Amino acid sequence: MNRYLLRRLALALITLWGVVTFVFLLLHLIPGDPVETMLGEGAKPAEIAAMRKSLGLDLPMLTQYGHYWRNLATGDLGTSFRTGESVLKTLRQSYPATLKLTLSSMLAGILVSVPLGVLAARRHGSGVDAAITSISLLGISIPHFVLGPLLIIALAITWPLLPVSGMGTSDHLVLPTITLATALAAILIRMVRASMINELDRPYVITARAKGLSGRRVTYLHAMKNGLMPVVTILGLQFGGLLAGAIITETIFSWQGIGRLMIQAIQSRDYPLIQSCILAISVTYIFSNFLTDLIYSLLDPRVRY
Amino acid sequence: MKYLIWHYRRLPLLSRIGVWIIMVFSATAIFAPLLAPYSYQSQELPHRLLGVSARHWMGYDELGRDILSRLIYGSRISLLVGIAVVSGSALAGTMIGAISGYYRGWIDDVLMRIVDVLMAVPGILLAIAFVAFRGPGVGNLITALVLIGWVGYARLIRGEILKVREFEFVQAVRAQGAGDRRILWRHILPNVIDPLIVQASLGMAGAIMAEASLSFLGLGITPPTPSWGSMLNSARNHVFEAPHLTVFPGTALMLLVMAFNFVGDGLRKVRLQSQT
Numbered sequence: 001m002n003r004y005l006l007r008r009l010a011l012a013l014i015t016l017w018g019v020v021t022f023v024f025l026l027l028h029l030i031p032g033d034p035v036e037t038m039l040g041e042g043a044k045p046a047e048i049a050a051m052r053k054s055l056g057l058d059l060p061m062l063t064q065y066g067h068y069w070r071n072l073a074t075g076d077l078g079t080s081f082r083t084g085e086s087v088l089k090t091l092r093q094s095y096p097a098t099l100k101l102t103l104s105s106m107l108a109g110i111l112v113s114v115p116l117g118v119l120a121a122r123r124h125g126s127g128v129d130a131a132i133t134s135i136s137l138l139g140i141s142i143p144h145f146v147l148g149p150l151l152i153i154a155l156a157i158t159w160p161l162l163p164v165s166g167m168g169t170s171d172h173l174v175l176p177t178i179t180l181a182t183a184l185a186a187i188l189i190r191m192v193r194a195s196m197i198n199e200l201d202r203p204y205v206i207t208a209r210a211k212g213l214s215g216r217r218v219t220y221l222h223a224m225k226n227g228l229m230p231v232v233t234i235l236g237l238q239f240g241g242l243l244a245g246a247i248i249t250e251t252i253f254s255w256q257g258i259g260r261l262m263i264q265a266i267q268s269r270d271y272p273l274i275q276s277c278i279l280a281i282s283v284t285y286i287f288s289n290f291l292t293d294l295i296y297s298l299l300d301p302r303v304r305y
Numbered sequence: 306m307k308y309l310i311w312h313y314r315r316l317p318l319l320s321r322i323g324v325w326i327i328m329v330f331s332a333t334a335i336f337a338p339l340l341a342p343y344s345y346q347s348q349e350l351p352h353r354l355l356g357v358s359a360r361h362w363m364g365y366d367e368l369g370r371d372i373l374s375r376l377i378y379g380s381r382i383s384l385l386v387g388i389a390v391v392s393g394s395a396l397a398g399t400m401i402g403a404i405s406g407y408y409r410g411w412i413d414d415v416l417m418r419i420v421d422v423l424m425a426v427p428g429i430l431l432a433i434a435f436v437a438f439r440g441p442g443v444g445n446l447i448t449a450l451v452l453i454g455w456v457g458y459a460r461l462i463r464g465e466i467l468k469v470r471e472f473e474f475v476q477a478v479r480a481q482g483a484g485d486r487r488i489l490w491r492h493i494l495p496n497v498i499d500p501l502i503v504q505a506s507l508g509m510a511g512a513i514m515a516e517a518s519l520s521f522l523g524l525g526i527t528p529p530t531p532s533w534g535s536m537l538n539s540a541r542n543h544v545f546e547a548p549h550l551t552v553f554p555g556t557a558l559m560l561l562v563m564a565f566n567f568v569g570d571g572l573r574k575v576r577l578q579s580q581t
């Protein structure tokens with residue numbers, strides 16, 4: 001392993017530690033006595049004491065912190081207040097749905113943005129370029145919770161082509177994917193365009209053209225390999241945006257993923273479940289970022305400084 | 306004022322449109338009590354969910370309240386939260402970034418690792434976490450957004466200061482016997498104000514969007530205060546029979562966010578041009 005990757009790994013581990021500590025401290029952010037808040041008014045002192053003991057809140061802070069790490073290491077994320085089930089089990093049921101939604105959105109975003117971005121770069125300064133750039137600006141500005149309901153109104157109510165919400169068939173995946181992928185596609189279009197314009201100006205492109213290669217061949221075979229490199233980095237960063245967007249998108253479309261699970265947990269003040277949802281989403285993001293760095297260092301040997 | 310007009314004239318067309326949109330929304334927010342045709346709270350339950358009419362330009366919501374009036378008052382929340390979050394984050398971020406960039410050394414290392422960690426997790430998730438445990442409301446919402454927002458400013462200001470502190474004029478002031486604090490606040494900071502304004506403009510768009518997102522999830526502004534995000538949230542249950550509940554607040558939010566993005570983009574372009 002090279003120095004670049006070691007540094008990235010170190011950062012990922014520090015971030016992981018930071019996130020776990022933050023999530024641990026969340027319980028202590030609750031105003032007043034967390035146990036009284038959890039049990040609500042009218043709880044008997046004995047109940048409060050029992051609850052405090054079961055959560056380990058009667059121990060010194062540092063001991064609690066140590067226990068928290070120990071439990072994490074053994075995969076014990078606590079039990080849900082609402083259902084009484086193990087949090088880990090609940091997470092395992094919702095996690096694949098979120099992964100499916102985010103990955104399909106990422107795929108859709110790439111499939112739409114790369115051709116459009118390259119096209120805009122090739123026709124740099126033309127009407128086509130202006131049209132694509134404007135549409136992408138619109139895509140960046142439209143929030144998920146506006147686009148989602150508008151899509152439902154248009155494609156599920158006015159023209160009933162697709163299901164309004166829920167999960168099951170692949171039809172159910174379409175509207176949430178469009179909702180989540182739009183902002184990503186819009187950002188990627190701008191990135192691909194800027195990067196390709198830069199690349200198409202390079203001397204090697206002019207040489208290839210002078211050799212008699214067709215513009216298309218130079219664009220897609222030569223320039224694209226280099227031009228899409230920065231996009232890989234952005235993809236990793238944007239994955240966080242997708243995960244955050246999934247929280248809202250899942251709520252709109254009743255998609256039984258981790259985002260919706262978290263919002264439901266917040267509504268019912270199911271604190272252990274909220275903590276674990278935040279942890280799961282953050283860890284996924286940290287992991288995907290590290291994966292991006294790994295892929296990037298494989299693609300571009302120059303970063304292995 | 307002259308400075309502002311000079312800047313405005315150099316902006317691209319889209320950014321100028323953005324400036325006008327922002328001015329219209331700001332005026333709406335300031336004069337809301339004069340402009341709103343009805344109270345944002347008064348309910349006419351028999352008319353609930355009724356569509357657009359001559360007397361109610363945007364129709365009624367699910368409790369029979371006038372949507373236009375709620376939209377007008379909602380602009381106050383959006384802009385207020387935006388301004389509070391941006392000024393709080395910019396102030397904290399500038400101070401931290403200035404200390405980091407000017408003194409360097411171990412303090413810089415520690416502060417920048419904190420920045421790295423905060424940047425390595427989705428900000429809105431941290432904000433959701435904070436509000437989920439502290440409880441909803443304007444105060445907690447603004448605190449949460451400042452806690453994640455300062456990071457961008459800190460990194461920006463640190464970078465700029467690392468650049469500016471090497472300039473000869475800084476050495477000249479130091480040779481004249483000026484202390485650290487004077488050099489930093491009187492001589493270096495005025496030189497990093499331009500990128501700060503760009504960041505603040507884009508930050509307004511981000512903060513307004515974040516407020517609406519959290520309110521949409523029921524974690525931001527609490528009823529009966531009208532916020533576009535919470536209006537969109539309650540509209541969700543009525544998409545079938547009353548799409549206008551979604552369309553109007555959605556459009557307002559998009560326009561305002563887009564306007565700040567346009568202005569930020571334009572200012573950045575002007576800055577890049579003047580540098581080269």
